[in-house]
Amino acid sequence: MIQKLDDAARAALLARFPDWAHEPVRDAITRQFKFADFAQAFGFMASVAIIAEKMDHHPEWSNVYNRVDILLTTHDADGLSERDSRLAEAIEALV
Numbered sequence: 001m002i003q004k005l006d007d008a009a010r011a012a013l014l015a016r017f018p019d020w021a022h023e024p025v026r027d028a029i030t031r032q033f034k035f036a037d038f039a040q041a042f043g044f045m046a047s048v049a050i051i052a053e054k055m056d057h058h059p060e061w062s063n064v065y066n067r068v069d070i071l072l073t074t075h076d077a078d079g080l081s082e083r084d085s086r087l088a089e090a091i092e093a094l095v
């Protein structure tokens with residue numbers, strides 16, 4: 001079982017990543033990314049996929065043409081953990 005973030009750590013995470021919204025039902029963070037076209041969106045997804053696999057931490061996401069919707073949460077914690085913070089940081093470094 002992975003440690004879930006406490007309220008203070010969750011607030012710090014949201015302050016650190018202002019473009020991400022908290023989804024309280026899942027205790028997740030979400031962000032929508034928009035690109036020029038499908039090729040750009042899928043290239044981004046390929047980069048995220050490689051990072052996620054290395055981290056052994058994977059996004060829930062969907063793609064429609066130039067849009068990528070990402071939700072991060074930790075299934076093993078039943079909510080947000082440091083692993084989501086690390087993956088969000090890596091995703092932010094790509095955009």
Ligand SMILES: C[C@H](O)[C@H](O)[C@H]1CNC2=NC(N)=NC(=O)C2=N1
Nearest residue numbers: 056057058059073074075076077
């Ligand atoms: C066995 C493996 O470490 C786990 O299933 C990992 C894989 N990727 C994961 N990704 C996410 N988002 N949450 C998890 O709890 C999780 N667990």
